[in-house]
Amino acid sequence: MNTILYAGTALLLILSFIKDKAKTKKALKKAWKSLENILPQFLVVILLVGVLLTVMDSEMILRIIGADSGWLGVLLAAVVGAITLIPGFVAFPTAAMLLQGGAGYMQIAAFISTLMMVGVVTLPVEISYFGKRLAVYRNLLAFGFSFLVAYVIGYVEALV
């Protein structure tokens, strides 16, 4: 995936350069300026994620969200997903491992859903782009929505 992203970016950059050097320079300047603007916040977020993942290991997560933990388990799974920020390529195998270890589908669905849609640690970054109100509302709605996702996936998986 990264290869496509890089190849695509390089291609467009070269095309842009051939067409108009000055414009390309301006584009790169803008790119750097906006990256530099947000960089300090990114770095703080990444450090906090490091702390979170250190404090919470999969054993601890499993204790909270076992298959018979019910809606309380779903709620806790949703909270864990909302505050952690785990890249997808780590999250999905971890979720699969947790399922095998005895976590419930509903709980895992809630965890995956809030993990992707809700970002408590990234909230400062989101607020700086969208303002407090919108960022908070978006995260709250996504959090609530995750329960619906959990319910439907729990229902579908129970059919089999």
Place this chain on the structure above:
Amino acid sequence: MNGVLKKYRNLVIVLVVLIGVSLFNLEFGKSVARITTMQLKEMLFVIPPIFILLGLLDVWVSKETMSRYMGEGSGLKGVLLAILIGSAAAGPLYGAFPVAAVFMKKGVAFRNILIFIGAWSTTKIPMLLFEIASLGPRFAITRLLVDIPGIIIIAAILTRLVGKDEIGRLYEKASAQ
């Protein structure tokens, strides 16, 4: 110099606290350092091309073109484009925010920006393939089918909740950048 100091103040505070804690608990510090490096690698990999693409978009695509395709009057075409662009994206959700800011500057409809963010967060195609491989097609497809209407509905609710005035202010702020 003062500006730089102010910008990095939080980072310095967090670093100092972490180093302090690590003096008492070396294992903790080591683990945080390891995970942070891992995440940093991912970030340094994905983030620079996104910002370069944004710079190019900003310079080459006019506001008129962009708002014709995704602006207020763009209808279903705009919604589909928002879902498509968001789904084709790479990287964690925080990568979507700077893109959204440029979209605002270019006159993309607010609803479509929210749909784009929703798609980026949940229906990314590369991640979906990975999800199918890890959790099975039933899990992944069910989630996708619930999520697509979900993000459209959430976008509609958010647009109502936030209101025209504040949306106007956000657009102004994005344009000033």
